[in-house]
Amino acid sequence: MSLIDVFLEIEIPQTENPKLFHANALSDFPFSKIAVNYLGFPVILISSKFDQTHLSQKNIKLKYIELTHNLECKVWENGKSKIDNYSVIIFKSDEETLQNYFLGITQSLLNSLSKKPTQKEVFETFKNFVEIFRSLTQTPTKTIQGLWAELILVEQSKNPETLLNYWHNIPEEKFDFNADSEKIEVKSSSNLERVHIFTAEQLNPTNDSQVIIASIFTKQVSNGLNVLNLLDKIDNRITENELKEKVYLIVSKTLGNTFEQTTKIKYDYDLAKNSLRFYRHQDISKVERINIPERVSEVKFKSDLTNIKPIDLTKLFTNGQLFKDT
Structure with missing residues (x-):
């Protein structure tokens, strides 16, 4: 049973x-225990071996999570209550x-x-966890359409772990996706035309590199x-x-800070997977590197x-693993 299924079975404290x-x-x-507070928010309680690490740690409050160290809690479980100290993570949303x-x-x-984790081990692990949720308060770096297209390439691949290893940090x-000599750039189109915007660098790689363009149709449907x-x-x-953890952090x-709104946007899954095509960078019309003046940079263009x-x-x-596992 998944954590969400276990959580949804717990009665909210009155x-x-x-x-x-x-x-x-x-x-x-x-x-560890999964719990619910009086607001209906999911809570994770973690017991750890006391080593005074908590004395040097600050509690954290972000938009979506609160993280409190060494908190004395009263926990009801199977009709019985017990008071104990836990590291407590509260997720502040009631949206399933x-x-x-x-x-x-x-x-x-x-x-x-x-x-049997120590407090130090728990706190070290929390660092990545906190970074993921701190990112949700920052300015987005890419459109939801672009992210969705990259994720469906991973989902459709022969070996997702290979692609995730080479996915941009x-x-x-x-x-x-960059594996040195093998590179994949994902391009999506919402108007069902294979006309994409490229940078000069993407279609003019070094001589020892092969770039594959993955072209996908992405149409919003109810x-x-x-993404989730x-x-x-x-x-x-x-x-x-x-x-x-890498996937969650990149997402x-x-x-x-658009996470809550953009994760509600849905795309046609069948259209995307059936429209997926791959192209060599050598076959695509482009502005050749030799035609770009020395002091000109960030050149972009559309190519059909x-x-x-x-x-x-x-x-x-190919000698590498990226293309083989895509």
């Missing part, structure tokens, strides 16, 4: 005591889709802890899939906790791929 929680134990994580996102990140966090990087739906599909196909950084023959990646001769 009191406004902020330190009282109704909880269920997590069999896979004996050091966002709660599911929070609990997905939480599961990755818990998986990375040992069975910051959305502003020149290529979406019954489609959103794609994350669920990808999450089911990867096992490495570090890659799971949060990309959408920033309609009459270009797409390639079959399985027939592309």
Whole structure:
């Protein structure tokens, strides 16, 4: 049973005591409980071996989460109450889709802890967790359409873990997936035309590099899939906790303070996967590097791929793993 399913079974406390929680134990994580507070918000309680680390740690309050160290709580579980100290994470939203996102990140966090974590171990693990949610207060770095297109390429790939290993750590990087000599740039179109905007660098790589353009049609529909739906599909196909955390961090950084609004936008899943085509950079019309003056930079242009023959990646001769696993 997923964390969201366990959480939704817990009864909300009928009191406004902020330190009282109704909880269920997590069999896979004996050091932790999932709980609900009087506002109906999901709460994670983590027990850790006392080592005075909490004395040097500050409590954190962000838009979506509150993180309190060594908090004395009253916890109701199976009809019995107990007072104990926990590291407490509260997710401040009653929207189920966002709660599911929070609990997905939480599961990755818990998986990375040992069975009897120390306070220091918990606090070190919290650093990435806090960074993910701090990103949700910042300016977005890319459109939801671009992010959705990149995620569906990962979801449709033969091996998502390979693509995630080479996925850009910051959305502003020149290529979406970069394995040195092998690079993939994802381009999406909402008007069902394969006309995309490129930078000169994307179509003029170094001589030892091969760039593949993944072209995808992305049409907004009310019954489609959103980013969080794609994350669920990808999450089911990867096992490495570090890659799971990477996905959540990139999604949060990309959408920033538009997260709550943009994750409601849905795209036609079948159209996207059926329209996916791959093109070699050599076959695409471009402004050649030799024609760009020395002091001119950030050159951008549109190029039409309609009459270009797409390639079959399985027939592309390559020594690397990125193209093989896409």
